[in-house]
Amino acid sequence: MRRDLRLLPIAGAAWAIALICVFAPGAAWGSVIAGSSGVLLCGGMLRRRRVASVWGLLVVACAAATAVSITCVAAEASRDAAAAWDGRVIEATGEIVSSASLGRDGRLWVEVQTIAIGPPGALRPASAPVRIGVEPDEGFDLGASVRVTGEAEVTDVGERAALVVFANTATVERPAAGVFAVAAGLRHSFVERSLGLPEPGAGLLPGLAVGDTRAVSTELNDAMRTSGLSHLTAVSGANCAIVVGAVFWLTGLCGATRGFRIALAAIALVGFVVLVTPEPSVIRAAVMAGVAMTAVLVGRPSAGAGMLALSATGILIADPWLAATAGFALSVAASGALILLAPALARGLGRWMPASLALAIAVPIAAQLACGPIIALFAEQQSLIGVAANLLAAPAAPIATVIGLLACLSAPVPPLADLLAASAWLPAAWIAMTAEVSARLPFAEVLVPPGLLTAALVAVVSAAVAVVLGGGLRRMPFVRGAASTVLAIALALGASHLVLSGPLSTMNTPEGWSIAMCDIGQGDAVVVRSAQRVALIDTGPDPAPLDGCLRALGVDRLDILVLTHFDLDHVGGVDAVQGRAEVVLHGPPGEPDDQAMLDRLQQSGAHLVAASAGLRGMLGESSWRVLWPARDERAFPPGNDLSVVVEFDGGDVPRSLFLGDLSAEAQSALVRSARVSGVYPVVKVSHHGSADQDPALYAEARATIGLIGVGAENDYGHPRAETLAMLDAAGTRAFRTDQQGRVLVALRDGELDVWTEKQPP
Secondary structure, three states, X not given: OOOOOOOHHHHHHHHHHHHHHHHOHHHHHHHHHHHHHHHHHHHHHHHHOOOHHHHHHHHHHHHHHHHHHHHHHHHHHHHHHHHHHOOOEEEEEEEEOOOOEEOOOOOEEEEEEEEEEEOOOOOEEOOOEEEEEXXXXXXXXXXXXXXXXXXEEEOOOOXXXXXXXXXXXXXXXXXXXXXXXXXXXXXXXXXXXXXXXXXOOOOOHHXXXXXXXXXXXXXXXXXXXXXXXXXXXXXXXHHHHHHHHHHHHHHHHOOOOHHHHHHHHHHHHHHHHHHHOOOHHHHHHHHHHHHHHHHHHOOOHHHHHHHHHXXXXXXXXXXXXXXXXXXXXXXXXXXXXXXXXXXXXXXXXXXXXOHHHHHHHHHHHHHHHHHHHHHXXXXXXXXXXXXXXXXXXXOHHHHHHHHHHHHHHOOOOHHHHHHHHHHHHXXXXXXXXHHHHHHOOOOOEEEOOOOHHHHHHHHHHHHHHHHHHHOOOOOOHHHHHHHHHHXXXXXXXXXXXXXXXXXXXXXXXXXXXXXXXXXOOOOOOEEEEEOOXXXXXXXXXXXXXXXXXXXXXXXXXXXXXXXXOOOHHHHOOHHHHOOOEEEEEEOOOOOHHHXXXXXXXXXXXXXXXXXXXXXXXXXXOEEEEEEEOOOOOOOOOOXXXXXXXXXXXXXXXXXXXXXXXXXXXXXXXXXXXXXXOOOOOEEEOHHHHOOOOOHHHHHHHOOOEEEEOOOOOOOOOOOOHHHHHHHHHOOOEXXXXXXXXXXXXXXXXOEEEEEEOOOOO
């Protein structure tokens, strides 16, 4: 079947112009002029030539580019005005225009269109898109009017919001009204009802049904991402397609005509969007899914590509900033794969299996092949089990979505809502268990450096898989042969990687090390070993890289697990060691989730010990001692400044100091406590080398080696130049994982010996 692809260049032109204008706002006026000139020129040619279709498409493309540019020009004016408030404490009032999401920093984040902004108590009228972070609370719903006071920070170029405000105080001045109030009430009631059900599945159900992900735990969210199921934890095109398909099918059972069924499906989709919050990402998903489903339901799949291109163009005109978001690119790619690639794969797979099974397998494979190169641009992980996990979870997703929606809408009738919520819990629990089990499989994902080169390699492999499985291009045997060769090489390299990082992984690691700083991205994970006894200080942000590091070091069991504090970059990988630690030495928990994590570790067999200054013990032939925090410490709240600081000394371990994420103020208090004394040849630099350091502490330690766990090109600029200069002044040589990979330290004949994975020491 031939596909109508004539509108694809229009979407491509609009996308390219949107990217240029978003990342180079100064070019927006030039794009307006160029686009307008193109409309006039092509319009003139349209009158003179008979080939009207080509010139007509050019007119539309230039007009789309002009519209995108005008939108960017108008928005840039508000960004310039908002820049005056960068770094200042401001007060702002406005209306919430998005749903609330819980960030990894524990704040509730919403988008607000401001009405007034200025110094506290001196507001002036101003309209600008602002993202605010507040303490979790009720009432921050779409349509509510809020007043916030906090520190403002200008966003990076390419973001829709002009400012980010970290709110100190935030109040809801006027709650959401009308249909938004009704929708918010239904959502809150459904979430509360869902959380009364057992885990797994209780926290996931609101995300599956109404897109509320606040109850999804960090561990489950990571497992969903590893298993390639993260698209189910929020409102995506899949949810919208399920709603449209369910209504179309149910009305068909009642004998309704095709036109009436499509109209009802459209109305249901609009109602679903209102229920889950009509923010840009939801509208984007609804439009993409609606287009793809409409093309199928009206019996015109050949027009699907053109409709998708036209819809993408319209979305970019209304919101050019989506061009720079991974979500938009993934939505377009997945919808395009459903229309263009899945049928070909189904025909190819149909040579070896029944047609219905071939189609069921072709859909997730097509989506994975199309989205893989995009994911490789920004993510360090590529899921190797995404297709299998989706095949297992996919049958449960529509059941949980539809029944969960009915439970949400049945809130005014509590007995019925309880029954439906309990019924929807079972498929939600199945999806959660599928994610958790598949994410724990060996080699569930592979770590890759994100960027254009990796994306290009993934694209080549994806294209080869599509050619081989699709069985097309029979008249081009050279292409089929090349695709088979690429696939064979990829499989050989993958098998080699599995062997080298699995059974043979320890062969790449030098013997005799006593301290190992793992390369796990932006976070900390340090292993200390003495006489075959092992301690792990923090777990980094992700289980997979930590598991790979421990496997390479030959570490199976932990005698001591130290959780310095509960920020994600220090405890996010704890699932990799759950059930493998005998003792957990931990800092003070600050949130209920922190205590829940400790409870899980205890249930898996670990003995919990709250760390406080003076606590000491032995690790093989080496002694350890906690230096911070003091048992009666009241000056700092739980978090960075109450990080567990521990020293190791003796045996085959050089005297070493591990500082967690202490700020300069807490470091100064540690120095005044006189617990830090003498020379520490090895120091784990605090907070990934941030600028918030106390030089007196490092001058006191007089370290030879400073270990810095840091992610490549991280958003924080760690390690900061001033911190590196301070270490240099103290005579400390910095070893950083972003440049040197895993770092191993050994003590041989009283001298330090250092081995680095990527660069020579």
